[in-house]
Amino acid sequence: MMEIILLERVEKLGQMGQVVKVRPGFARNYLLPQKKALRATKANLAIFEKQRTQLEAANLARRGDAEQVAQKLNGISVVIIRQAGESGQLYGSVTARDIAQAVTEAGFTIGKGQVTLDKTIKTLGLYPMRVRLHPEVAIHVTVNVAQSTEEAEMQAKGIDVTKRAEEAQVGGGDAAAAPTAADEPTPAAETESKSRKAKAKAKAADHEEAESEAKPPKAAKGKKAGKAEKAEKAEKPKREKKKSAKE
Secondary structure: OEEEEOOEOOOOOOOOOOOOEEEEEHHHHHHOOOOOOOEEEEEHHHHHHHHHHHHHHHHHHHHHHEEEEEEEOOOEEEEOOOOOOOOOOOEEEEEEEHHHHHHHHHHHOHHHHHHOOOEEEEEEEEEEEEEEEOOOOOEEEEEEOOOOOOHHHHHHOOOOOHHHHHHHHHHHHHHHHOOOOOOOHHHHHHHHHHHHHHHHHHHHHHHHHHHHHEEEEOOOOHHHHHHHHHHHHHHHHHHHHHHHOOO
């Protein structure tokens, strides 16, 4: 472990001026480069004591500025548009950098290091997010991850857009598969339909009969017609002979 002197308050670690022990990697990679601490040597302790007043005054000034920003920023909601599948799973993820950019676009400049994000966001929805404006000042921002501005507005009103889409799909399938009560014919409607069909059938029969009576009888054809014609020719001379005898 490594001993360091904190130059400002560090969450879950200590207040300004405290000497604390941390892992060497955490000190070398974060605290020392960010000028949040000094190695706890006799020389650095002496330097800190000489600069304590100035450091505390600068810290109070930064804190005052952060509190003013917090009054305007606390509780705001930012929208991040992302594409997602039917289950609401994002095609990708939302990171601390994305959230910091969205807050900055809303008019408040912050860095990704000020966003407290334990793990990346991978589904649609509303996410309360903690943002540190100062080591002693933190606010909450709502991150609204949606596929469109319209869906973001619905989510802001408490509507689960993913669940609503699933219910709409299920409802549409049931409606198509099963007829509703309004679609089923009533007994009265069935009786009226049968009556109309019977009347139409009778009318058609009357029409056919009338057409049959109006048509002239067709001339005999075939063998019968030929025999009648021969008989007529055979009788014609006889009738003419009788007529001559009478005269």
